[in-house]
Amino acid sequence: MRLVIHAGLNKTGSSSLQSYLHHVRPALAEAGVLYPDLGARAHWRIAAELAQRGGGREAGAGGYLGRLADRDGVGDALDTLAGLIRQHRNSDQVMLISQENFGTLQTMTRLRKFVRQVDPALTPTVMAYAREPASLFQSSVQHNVKAGKSYFHPLSWTSQHHVRVKGLRKVCGDDLKLRCFSSKTLTDGDVIADFRDWFRLETGRDLPEAGRSFGANSALSAQGCALLVEAQEDPSSPLRDIPDLRKKISGFDGPYATRSKLALPVEWQRLLRSRLGAEWNAIVDTMDSPDEVKARARVDVEPVEADVAPDAVTRWLLGYATPEYRDGLLAHLARRPSGKAAGNRGRRRSRPSSPLPGMTEA
Incomplete structure (x- = not known):
């Protein structure tokens, strides 16, 4: 048996890939690929139980895995995984497990140790996608706004992917197969198609075609992000007292016809590549991709002097506010029946002018 571990990384389409793998699980079995059913699309229960056994901070109630475990329970995920490994150890099956938390140094160390205890002869292949810093920054800000967390500043932000790739290299060595998550490098610009190509080359097994879109974890639009920031920053906003505003915007955002994505100001792209580009290019050199793909993944690194105001990110996000979108939501x-905003529909907030040069809407 062969074991392949898909370890994310975060913000690289993992949810869509896991949704696809869950959907085609019977077809995978026919192709000799086992994607264990542990009660969810992703294998977070494995990571959560590893954290519980090791006492890691993610096992606590305040962590992402801890909250999932408290809500849904871990069950016997590791015992199930161990049983499947023992059951198929002498077969030609390929077992595939997937979870973003596998990309952390602590979790991957514990996972590899666990597999080695179950079957000392089994050496997992670890596959992960990494994302170029400027693109990752934009996506991380968008994610944090949607989740109600604080967002970052381009002068102080550090790419989590750089840290995680170093950790995975330390633990996995040549067993780590790294790819670039970018529309320039993904097969057909799609992570599922790209993973299918990589998996076929790596294991000789053909995964079934997707057949439909698996946008399992779509980001909030730029306009939706602006409304959340407005509700936090503007005491006069009619959105401020709406319960569960994030969920309501997400529900409205999906079918909205004129939404746009956030676009990072050109100056910030240059700044992030100046700060983090050399380290990114070093990561690209180790990727499991042809040279022509690596060439497209590299970024130009040139020194940039920048003075970015402390509130610049907030002003950038608010620059996407539109009265039409806000009024449509209200x-x-x-x-x-549960709408509490009926009396506030007439209140408007003028759209702020774009404070940063180079900002364009995608």
Whole structure:
């Protein structure tokens, strides 16, 4: 048996890939690929139980895995995984497990140790995607706004992917197969198609075609992000007192026809590449990709002097606010039985002018 571990990394389409693998699980079995069913699309229960056994901070109630475990329970994930390894150890099956938390140094160390205890002859292949710093920064800000967390500043932010790749290299060595998550490098610009190509070359097994879109964890639009920031920053905003605003915006955002994505100001792209580009290019050199793909993944590194105001990220996000989108959300909520915003529909906030040069809407 062969074991392949997909370890994320975060913000590289892992949820879409896991949704696809969960959906085609019976077809995978027919192709000799085992994607264990542990009660969820991803194998977070394995990571959570490893954290519980090791006393890691992610095992606590305040951590992401701890909250999932408290809500849904871990069960016997590791015992199930061990049983499957023993059951198929002498077969030609390929077992595939996937979870973003496998990309942390602590979790991967514990996972490899666990596998070695179950079957000392089994050496997992670890596959992960990494994302170029400027693109990752934009996506991370968008994610944190949606999750209600504090967002970052381009002068102080450090790429988590750099840290995690170093950790995975330390633990996995040549067993780590790294790819670039970028529209320039992914097969057909799609992570599922790219993973299928890599998996075929690595294992000789053909994964079934997706057949439909698996956008399992779509980001909030730029306009939606602006509304959340407005509700936090503007005491006069009619959105401020709406319960569960993030969820309501997400529900309204999905079918909205004119939404756009955040686009990072050009100056910030240059700044992030100046600060972090050399380290990124060094990561690219170790990727499991052809030279022509690596060439497209590298970034130009040139010194940049920048003075970015402390509130610049907030002003950038608010630059996407539109009265039409806000009024549409308020009208949508007013039509619903639980809508509390009906009396506030007439209140508007003027759209702030773009404070940063080079900002363009995608």
